[in-house]
Amino acid sequence: MNPLLQAENLSYSIKGKPVIHPLDVRLRAGELCVVIGPNGAGKSTLLSLLAGSVRPDAGSIELAGKPLRSWGAAQAGRLRSVMDQDSHVAFGFSVAEVVRFGRTPWRHTPQGADDEHIINAVLARTGLHGLAGRTVTTLSGGERQRTAFARVLAQQTRVVMLDEPVAAMDIKHAESTLGIARDLAREGRAVVAVLHDLDAAAAYADRLILLDAGRIVAQGAVAEVARSALLSEVYGTRIDTWIDPVDGRVRVAPARNFARR
Numbered sequence: 001m002n003p004l005l006q007a008e009n010l011s012y013s014i015k016g017k018p019v020i021h022p023l024d025v026r027l028r029a030g031e032l033c034v035v036i037g038p039n040g041a042g043k044s045t046l047l048s049l050l051a052g053s054v055r056p057d058a059g060s061i062e063l064a065g066k067p068l069r070s071w072g073a074a075q076a077g078r079l080r081s082v083m084d085q086d087s088h089v090a091f092g093f094s095v096a097e098v099v100r101f102g103r104t105p106w107r108h109t110p111q112g113a114d115d116e117h118i119i120n121a122v123l124a125r126t127g128l129h130g131l132a133g134r135t136v137t138t139l140s141g142g143e144r145q146r147t148a149f150a151r152v153l154a155q156q157t158r159v160v161m162l163d164e165p166v167a168a169m170d171i172k173h174a175e176s177t178l179g180i181a182r183d184l185a186r187e188g189r190a191v192v193a194v195l196h197d198l199d200a201a202a203a204y205a206d207r208l209i210l211l212d213a214g215r216i217v218a219q220g221a222v223a224e225v226a227r228s229a230l231l232s233e234v235y236g237t238r239i240d241t242w243i244d245p246v247d248g249r250v251r252v253a254p255a256r257n258f259a260r261r
């Protein structure tokens with residue numbers, strides 16, 4: 001199957017310093033791809049490039065078979081949605097209104113007629129019904145992040161890009177959000193998420209991309225990438241991986257040898 005998003009030879013520098021070295025990325029329908037890597041590896045920059053919010057120095061990006069830049073803003077907004085690392089605080093708007101912003105690209109289309117139904121379904125799916133009328137500036141960090149995720153859900157795009165979507169969420173909401181991200185992939189969307197929680201990344205990813213200093217140092221199935229020696233080297237700290245005897249999944253945790261300290 002053709003990728004929904006295909007980037008080739010993508011590179012990007014800031015003030016002459018390469019942040020992304022030439023690399024290729026393919027996002028396929030039905031797949032949750034998780035990008036991991038240390039602070040400063042270039043994960044957010046890569047997502048901004050794939051989203052089209054930052055222009056690469058070189059390389060090509062195709063979205064749904066056409067150059068990314070050839071789509072108009074509303075067309076692109078109906079094809080791909082982006083949840084930024086810093087979910088901007090929309091002054092004065094309620095949670096429901098922020099979720100409604102996700103429907104903006106669908107205005108003046110037949111699908112736009114169903115907005116109320118979609119917004120209600122999204123509020124229910126994300127457990128935000130009780131906060132629908134609250135002004136977003138009064139929300140906690142995690143509630144704000146859940147609202148930003150709900151807005152992306154309301155956008156109903158074939159490609160979904162999430163930059164650290166659960167960083168501020170408690171474990172219950174992080175798990176339910178990642179579960180929804182996986183369900184979006186199962187519905188046939190291409191989902192890419194940047195995650196710092198390596199155990200969650202291993203649990204939810206269909207494919208992992210490990211980024212280090214602007215280069216993809218490994219990508220593939222979880223068992224191929226989530227290896228102790230590789231992760232320990234890239235992150236510069238000992239990381240253990242093992243197979244969970246109950247479900248056979250790869251588990252990941254930092255080695256915490258308190259006795260030696």
Ligand SMILES: Nc1ncnc2c1ncn2[C@@H]1O[C@H](COP(=O)(O)OP(=O)(O)OP(=O)(O)O)[C@@H](O)[C@H]1O
Pocket residue numbers: 014019037038039040041042043044045046
């Ligand atoms: N405006 C800028 N000026 C200078 N350097 C920048 C600028 N923006 C980003 N960088 C650098 O580019 C590199 C990649 O940043 P990026 O935010 O993509 O990393 P990241 O992998 O998402 O990191 P984190 O895990 O900390 O969020 C970092 O070294 C960062 O300091």
